Amino acid sequence: MTVSAYLLRRVAQLPLVILVITVVVFALMRVTPGDPVVIMLGVYASPEALEAARQEFNLDKPLPAQYVLWIGRVVRGDLGISIRTREAVTRTIADRFPTSLTLAAAAILVSLAVAIPLGVIAAYRRNTWIDQASMVSAMAGLSMPNFALALLLIYVFALRLGWVPVTGIGLVSVWENPLRAIPPYVLPVVALAVAQTAVMARLMRSSMLEVLSQEYIRVARSKGLREHLVLIHHALRNALIPIITVVAIQFAYLVGSTITIEFIFAIPGLGSVLINAVLNRDFPVIQGFTLFMALFFILSNLAADLVYLLADPRIRYT
């Protein structure tokens, strides 16, 4: 199967996957135990307000009709308005998403910068204490919840040492005053990056081990190439290929898992809005955010597959 045929099939499957996604998101409001309108507006809401909300979400119509009407609005870019703030959900997403995206991108970059050298060294010195120490600490990083790590970081670096502030993201633009805009990012980015680093270092190590056992590495060594050239030019370049896919997957995961970090550091991103929406049972916001993130996730995975294909001509999907 050629590359284009594979891609065509992937794209052809998209509509079905998106259909499933929309059904799940639609169901979020309908599977709630009790009357969703009462849950949203509270038991003290006036009958008129409840009736108006029922009309707004078409809850008086049969389920299939509700779904079709909802999808019709979503397709036109209308994700509804928040029950609490009466702000359009698309508007909130547009306002908040860049912050979450910046946070996730910074975390990925930091973790790659640490994980790639770590994985390479661990693979090169496999079964030595360096390998074991780095892999055990990677496992420890994986086992620590990011919010607990965030609290410990706040305690040590903000409260005790006073090196960096706890909050303040979004108060100053990076372009206006980078010296004041960047420090508040340090702790949240580190808290997010630790688990990512662990995942990628482990992957980098196994990918590197696999490449190092290949024939052409032996050839490169036996023709007398210097070891660092073998490692970087021959091994690393091929070992990096599987990392591409994982970066894309982890990136989309991260945008989702910034939720707790945004909550702790009072960061005005998507996550903190979502928490408030869930606590207030603000269904249009929950649905809009979930739908947006799922679409973002599948599109970034598709993009990663594309890059993967371009990066490695040996890969042919069947």
Added chain:
Amino acid sequence: MSDSTLRASTRLVDAVPARSQWRLAIRVFRRNRLAASGFVLLCTLVVVTLAAPVLAPASPIQTDLTQKLVPPGPAHVFGTDHFGRDMLSRLLHGARVSLAVGLVVIAISMSIGVPLGLIAGYHGGPADHVISRMVDGLLAFPPFLLAVAIMGSLGQELRNVMLALGLVYAPVFARLVRGSTLAVREELYVGAAVAVGAHSRRILLRYILPNVLAPIVVQATVSFSQAILAEASLSFLGLGTQPPNPSWGRDLSEARRYLVDAPWLVLFPTLAIMISVLSVNFIGDGLRDALDPRTRLQRETL
């Protein structure tokens, strides 16, 4: 040849290598120091969990406002929180929540995911198509985000945390089992069972399921530790265990406000979460090595 004679003969042929496969796996697993210590830690944790009411020096929810924020010391080994509750007792009881969530979540997600994966992989055709697209759709959601959204619709309660996480982790099992089933389906012994007219349910349960068990076991450990972390996160955000019930995540959430005066309130629940997740992860890694013939061969020859 009838089904029973086939069963008898395959049992004769297969039973010996099959059993030694598992025995070999256990031997490799035991020789892996990290995995073995993870196993010992987890067993200790289970014992502690079961014996929490006996081991705990005080009630986990009994408040004593004269004993607020007492640092770790002889009276309270892990100190007390802002209500004067003994942290050691809360941690011991919190372990019950974490382990129960881990167990129930993998039970729910396996009982949804494994049958769907078996059906999709074995029958193929339209059933496979429908199940696979459903799995793709569910896997399109960042798992924690979907769990948060489901909590928004079901309501904040521990029972719903288990339900939400169980649903969110199910598609991973379905995809995994489908993949392994596709491979096992082509084996000769499955063809033989079909030829003698065995029911497809019987083939799935007796011939295919045992042979796709290894990756399921490894995935179960991964999901178990993810579930513990996710419950802690949800409770931390106020979406999981509700006060005054003890939960490591919930305790961390409250400790956040006393970070300056009582850092031990953050330290101990964090350590508790880390140790339990770490031990499960070590077990998972050990199982992966022990059950995968390729890495096992490497280790045997080293």
